[in-house]
Amino acid sequence: xxxxxxxxxxxxxxxxxxxxxxxxxxxxxxxxxxxxxxxxxxxxxxxxxxxxxxxxxxxxxxxxxxxxxxxxxxxxxxxxxxxxxxxxxxxxxxxxxxxxxxxxxxxxxxxxxxxxxxxxxxxxxxxxxxxxxxxxxxxxxxxxxxxxxxxxxxxxxxxxxxxxxxxxxxxxxxxxxxxxxxxxxxxxxxxxxxxxxxxxxxxxxxxxxxxxxxxxxxxxxxxxxxxxxxxxxxxxxxxxxxxxxxxxxxxxxxxxxxxxxxxxxxxxxxxxxxxxxxxxxxxxxxxxxxxxx
Amino acid sequence: xxxxxxxxxxxxxxxxxxxxxxxxxxxxxxxxxxxxxxxxxxxxxxxxxxxxxxxxxxxxxxxxxxxxxxxxxxxxxxxxxxxxxxxxxxxxxxxxxxxxxxxxxxxxxxxxxxxxxxxxxxxxxxxxxxxxxxxxxxxxxxxxxxxxxxxxxxxxxxxxxxxxxxxxxxxxxxxxxxxxxxxxxxxxxxxxxxxxxxxxxxxxxxxxxxxxxxxxxxxxxxxxxxxxxxxxxxxxxxxxxxxxxxxxxxxxxxxxxxxxxxxxxxxxxxxxxxxxxxxxxxxxxxxxxxxxxxxxxxxxxxxxxxxxxxxxxxxx
Numbered sequence: 001x002x003x004x005x006x007x008x009x010x011x012x013x014x015x016x017x018x019x020x021x022x023x024x025x026x027x028x029x030x031x032x033x034x035x036x037x038x039x040x041x042x043x044x045x046x047x048x049x050x051x052x053x054x055x056x057x058x059x060x061x062x063x064x065x066x067x068x069x070x071x072x073x074x075x076x077x078x079x080x081x082x083x084x085x086x087x088x089x090x091x092x093x094x095x096x097x098x099x100x101x102x103x104x105x106x107x108x109x110x111x112x113x114x115x116x117x118x119x120x121x122x123x124x125x126x127x128x129x130x131x132x133x134x135x136x137x138x139x140x141x142x143x144x145x146x147x148x149x150x151x152x153x154x155x156x157x158x159x160x161x162x163x164x165x166x167x168x169x170x171x172x173x174x175x176x177x178x179x180x181x182x183x184x185x186x187x188x189x190x191x192x193x194x195x196x197x198x199x200x201x202x203x204x205x206x207x208x209x210x211x212x213x214x215x216x217x218x219x220x221x222x223x224x225x226x227x228x229x230x231x232x233x234x235x236x237x238x239x240x241x242x243x244x245x246x247x248x249x250x251x252x253x254x255x256x257x258x259x260x261x262x263x264x265x266x267x268x269x270x271x272x273x274x275x276x277x278x279x280x281x282x283x284x285x286x287x288x289x290x291x292x293x
Numbered sequence: 294x295x296x297x298x299x300x301x302x303x304x305x306x307x308x309x310x311x312x313x314x315x316x317x318x319x320x321x322x323x324x325x326x327x328x329x330x331x332x333x334x335x336x337x338x339x340x341x342x343x344x345x346x347x348x349x350x351x352x353x354x355x356x357x358x359x360x361x362x363x364x365x366x367x368x369x370x371x372x373x374x375x376x377x378x379x380x381x382x383x384x385x386x387x388x389x390x391x392x393x394x395x396x397x398x399x400x401x402x403x404x405x406x407x408x409x410x411x412x413x414x415x416x417x418x419x420x421x422x423x424x425x426x427x428x429x430x431x432x433x434x435x436x437x438x439x440x441x442x443x444x445x446x447x448x449x450x451x452x453x454x455x456x457x458x459x460x461x462x463x464x465x466x467x468x469x470x471x472x473x474x475x476x477x478x479x480x481x482x483x484x485x486x487x488x489x490x491x492x493x494x495x496x497x498x499x500x501x502x503x504x505x506x507x508x509x510x511x512x513x514x515x516x517x518x519x520x521x522x523x524x525x526x527x528x529x530x531x532x533x534x535x536x537x538x539x540x541x542x543x544x545x546x547x548x549x550x551x552x553x554x555x556x557x558x559x560x561x562x563x564x565x566x567x568x569x570x571x572x573x574x575x576x577x578x579x580x581x582x583x584x585x586x587x588x589x590x591x592x593x594x595x596x597x598x599x600x601x602x603x604x605x606x607x608x609x
Binding site for chain 2: 095098270
C-alpha cells in the first residue's frame with residue numbers, strides 16, 4: 001500500500017507536466033480543429049530558453065520559467081501566423097501535414113544550431129531535497145512542479161471563465177461564424193489561444209528539464225505524443241478533460257514503470273489511446289455529437 | 294479492331310521499355326561501371342518507390358491519412374529475415390512471408406482503426422506503428438533493440454526491379470478497377486459513397502491491407518540488402534519520410550509518388566553528410582507545398598504513355 005501511494009505521488013508531478021502540455025493541445029484543437037503536432041517542439045524550445053536563461057543569465061528558476069513562457073508565447077503566435085493561418089480554409093489533413101512539417105523543422109533547426117547532444121540542466125538551478133513524510137519520500141522538485149502547474153491551471157481557468165478574452169475564446173470554439181457576426185476578432189482570439197497554449201508548454205518544458213535533468217532537441221516528441229493521448233483521454237477540446245487526462249497518464253505511466261516493464265512505458269500510452277479511440281472516441285468528458293451531412 | 298490493336302501495341306511498348314531499362318542497368322552493374330554509392334542509392338530508390346506507391350494507395354487514393362507505414366515495413370523486414378536467416382528458406386519464400394506478415398498486421402490494425410476519421414486515424418496509426426517498434430525492441434528472439442545483423446545479401450537489381458514493377462502494376466490495376474472507383478469515391482466523399490451503397494469499411498481495409506503488404510515487400514528487400522535491421526530504423530520518422538514523398542508527389546497520383554520518391558532519394562544521397570540540413574529541407578518542402586499547393590506537385594494527374602505521345606506529336 002505504501003509503495004502504491006509512493007508511485008501515485010511520483011505520478012502526480014509527471015501528470016502535472018502532461019496536463020500542462022495537454023492543455024495547449026486541447027485549446028488549439030478546440031478553436032481551430034487542428035492537432036498541433038509542433039506543440040511538443042514548442043515545449044522543447046521552452047526548455048532551451050529556460051536552460052540558457054539559467055546557465056547564461058544565471059536567473060532564478062521561476063524567472064527562467066517566465067522568460068520561457070514569454071518567449072514561447074511570441075513564438076507560438078509567429079508559427080500560427082506563418083504556417084497555420086494560410087491554411088485556415090484548407091482541408092484538415094493539409095493543416096495536419098503542415099503541423100508535422102513545423103514539428104520537424106523545429107527539431108532539426110535546433111539540432112543544426114545547438115547540436116543534437118544532451119545538455120544537463122544546471123544542478124544549481126534547483127537543489128533537490130527529499131523529505132520523508134509517513135514513510136513516503138517526497139522530493140521538493142515534485143512539490144515545485146505540482147504546485148506551479150496547479151497555479152498555472154487556476155490562472156488558465158480564470159482567464160477562460162472570467163475574462164472577456166476567455167469568453168471570446170469559448171465563443172470562437174463554439175461557432176466561429178457566429179462569433180464573427182458578434183464582432184469578435186477571430187484572428188486575434190486564435191493568436192491569444194496559441195500564445196496561452198505555448199506559454200503553458202514552455203512552463204512544462206522547464207519542468208521536464210527539472211524532472212529529467214537533461215534536455216535535447218528531440219525531447220518534445222514523446223512527451224508531446226503522450227500529452228496528446230492525455231488530451232484525447234479527457235476529450236479533446238475540453239479544458240478540464242485535458243487536466244484529468246494528463247494526471248491519469250502520468251500516474252499510469254509511473255505505475256507501468258514501477259510494477260511492469262519500463263520499456264513498455266511508451267507502448268502503454270499508445271495502447272490507451274487506441275482503446276479510447278475505439279471505445280469512446282470523444283474521451284471521458286466528451287459528449288456524442290451526431291454527424292451532419 | 295483499332296482499339297484492340299492499340300491496346301496490344303501499347304502493352305508491347307510498355308514491356309519493351311521495361312526490358313530495355315532493366316537490361317541497361319543490369320549491364321551497367323554487371324560491367325562494374327556503377328560504383329557502390331550509386332548502387333546503394335539505386336536500391337534505396339527502388340525501395341522508396343515501393344513504399345511511396347503503396348502509401349499513396351492509402352493516403353492519396355483512399356484519403357485515409359496513415360502515419361504507421363514504417364511499422365508494416367518493419368514487420369515485413371523482420372518476418373522475411375527470420376524466415377531466410379533462422380529457417381534458411383529461399384529468398385522468395387522470405388519475401389512472400391514478409392508480405393503476408395505485413396498484410397496480416399495491416400488487417401489487424403486496419404479493422405479497428407479505420408472506423409476513425411482524419412486526424413484521429415493519423416494518430417492511431419502512428420500509435421500502432423510505434424507499438425510495433427516497441428514490441429520488436431522487447432522480443433529477444435529477434436535481437437531486441439540491437440536487431441538482427443549478418444543477414445545474407447540477397448536483394449539485387451533483378452529482385453528490386455521486379456518488385457517495383459509488380460507493385461506499380463498491381464496498385465495501378467486496383468485503382469483502375471471498380472475497386473479503385475469505390476476507393477476514390479471514399480476519398481471524395483465518404484458519406485455520399487456510403488449512401489450510394491459502397492461498403493466503405495471493406496474498401497478502406499482492402500486498401501490498407503494491400504498498402505501494408507507492399508510495405509512489407511519493401512521491408513524484406515531492405516533487410517536483405519543492408520545486412521542489418523533494427524527496430525530504431527522503422528520509427529515514425531521513417532513513416533514521415535514516406536509521407537513526404539506521397540504529399541510532395543500529389544495525393545492521388547502514382548507517377549507523382551514515383552517521381553517524388555526518386556527525387557527524395559537523390560536529395561537524401563546528396564545531403565548524406567548533413568542529416569540535419571536534409572531534415573530541415575524536408576520540413577520546409579512539407580510546409581511550403583501544403584501552403585502553396587496542397588494537392589501536391591502532380592495533383593491527381595498521371596504521366597502516361599499518352600502524355601509522351603501528346604508531347605511527341607505536339608498536341609495539347
